[in-house]
Amino acid sequence: MTGPLPTHTLVLNASHEPLSVVPLRRAFTLVEAGKADLIESAGVLRSPSRTFDAPAVVRLARYVHVPYRRSTHAVRRVVLARDAYLCQYCGRGSRSLTVDHVVPRSRGGDTTWENVVAACVPCNRRKGARLPSEAGMRLLHRPLIPSRALLLCRGIRAIPTTWEPYLSPAR
Numbered sequence: 001m002t003g004p005l006p007t008h009t010l011v012l013n014a015s016h017e018p019l020s021v022v023p024l025r026r027a028f029t030l031v032e033a034g035k036a037d038l039i040e041s042a043g044v045l046r047s048p049s050r051t052f053d054a055p056a057v058v059r060l061a062r063y064v065h066v067p068y069r070r071s072t073h074a075v076r077r078v079v080l081a082r083d084a085y086l087c088q089y090c091g092r093g094s095r096s097l098t099v100d101h102v103v104p105r106s107r108g109g110d111t112t113w114e115n116v117v118a119a120c121v122p123c124n125r126r127k128g129a130r131l132p133s134e135a136g137m138r139l140l141h142r143p144l145i146p147s148r149a150l151l152l153c154r155g156i157r158a159i160p161t162t163w164e165p166y167l168s169p170a171r
């Protein structure tokens with residue numbers, strides 16, 4: 001693998017479900033201590049005496065039970081990833097996507113997963129403080145609560161491609 005090493009590692013539970021995202025150094029410590037197995041390497045780290053695999057994905061040796069609290073408050077970065085970085089009105093990708101409240105805030109719409117979508121600037125302007133039907137616009141997809149896996153990545157700038165096989169199924 002070429003390019004810079006990622007800064008974070010995806011941690012899978014012993015059951016293979018995505019569990020958390022931790023700094024690479026922390027994941028490395030887990031592997032060295034035998035608490036986690038390396039599943040995917042992001043490349044090689046070198047010290048004067050050894051080479052190490054930089055962990056992209058690790059799996060915990062023992063299952064940990066973590067109660068899952070669904071967050072209802074939508075986070076921009078995750079909304080854009082959920083909507084595949086495409087405007088949910090015109091379907092176009094844009095570098096400057098905004099988050100549109102389907103039911104406008106001025107009409108009581110909340111910043112929840114089911115009420116926000118990625119929208120390009122022209123579509124967001126055109127819609128304004130109206131409902132899509134009032135603006136003669138239609139949503140391409142109904143906005144849904146993202147998967148737990150996608151929620152884990154809310155602090156990550158770019159989701160590494162090595163994580164994708166572990167994140168894609170809705171778990």
Ligand SMILES: [Zn+2]
Pocket residue numbers: 087088089090091092119120121122123124
């Ligand atoms: Zn658009």
